[in-house]
């Protein structure tokens with residue numbers, strides 16, 4: 001939205017394509033229906049309307065058959081979108097790490113549970129243990145508590161010393177301090193453990209309890225939900241498909257958020273996990289630069305660079321500890337689309353070999369869940385991305401012009 005509004009200020013014809021039926025990304029998309037819009041969300045949505053931006057909602061981009069042309073699929077239609085410049089702002093997803101019992105019903109992603117509640121899932125009176133790592137845990141716990149859930153415990157895998165260092169970084173970001181104090185107040189009385197993580201989830205048909213490790217000791221806590229997420233993974237599949245260079249796991253961009261591909265810009269989480277404030281300012285810079293408003297874009301560099309310091313501190317503070325590599329047991333499923341267990345993966349030395357011999361990463365999520373998990377567990381590097389980048393209907397693939405790059409038959413199969 002920030003990129004679109006800034007680009008439209010040049011008089012350019014601008015469109016937003018979002019696979020969600022409502023705009024607003026991960027934070028604001030569910031607001032309006034069950035939750036009133038926050039002031040900031042209302043302002044951005046109003047800016048989009050007044051800027052005259054065309055909205056293509058509920059359309060998922062799955063392929064670029066040639067530079068300057070994107071294909072997006074809706075519920076029952078296919079759009080061909082031609083662009084002069086493109087800003088990729090594909091966001092991030094949660095990282096899941098496998099542990100015994102993580103596939104039980106009611107063990108869910110932390111952000112995933114929040115999204116379900118935003119979509120209407122009743123949570124009042126339910127006991128939710130929140131575990132994993134990153135600031136999202138607190139944001140989710142506070143959201144769920146406001147909606148009537150009980151939070152017996154928050155488990156954060158990082159150490160108190162890393163949290164303290166992160167706290168010092170916040171001192172240079174007054175708005176983040178205010179946010180932290182607000183959440184601290186909202187979470188009064190909730191137990192928060194650092195150096196703690198889930199060892200296993202227990203239950204017959206549904207989750208009944210979670211066993212956690214805390215400073216070397218284990219403790220069992222009864223609960224209805226385990227909301228679990230180990231920070232975020234950038235959605236870089238689309239930029240990779242378009243040929244953008246990746247550096248240290250993120251899309252490489254220059255000062256103007258331009259990628260290594262001409263006319264293609266990138267903003268928000270794919271360029272570095274830094275939260276909504278950084279995503280907004282990067283979006284503004286990308287939108288301005290994509291429409292030639294370079295001097296206006298430059299005025300935002302200082303603000304962005306300050307927020308990037310916060311992003312680096314986030315990365316340091318919530319880096320995964322090595323003990324988490326020992327969580328899966330031999331029969332723990334790592335790829336849940338294709339039912340591939342940890343012991344079957346241990347026989348392989350690369351992501352490609354595991355894919356070829358076990359079908360790990362070849363199910364409907366196309367490695368979006370097990371890829372980051374195996375990257376952490378086995379230090380494997382993910383493969384190249386091939387079109388279609390999301391599952392698409394056969395009838396739409398049939399009208400798709402032949403892709404520029406050839407599809408190696410050996411790992412093929414339509415998504």
Ligand SMILES: Cc1cc2nc3c(=O)[nH]c(=O)nc-3n(C[C@H](O)[C@H](O)[C@H](O)COP(=O)(O)OP(=O)(O)OC[C@H]3O[C@@H](n4cnc5c(N)ncnc54)[C@H](O)[C@@H]3O)c2cc1C
Pocket residue numbers: 017018019020024025026027029059060061062089090091092093094110111112114115136139140232235238267268269270274275276277279
């Ligand atoms: C599950 C989850 C919950 C979160 N909750 C919070 C929270 O409560 N508070 C908080 O401060 N931060 C939260 N975050 C962090 C949040 O992602 C960022 O701070 C912020 O939303 C980043 O903005 P963005 O524009 O980079 O990405 P996003 O807000 O994720 O926006 C990316 C958009 O791109 C769209 N998209 C992606 N690929 C395609 C495609 N191929 N075709 C069409 N559309 C596409 C998505 O539908 C989405 O709307 C959450 C993150 C996740 C993953």
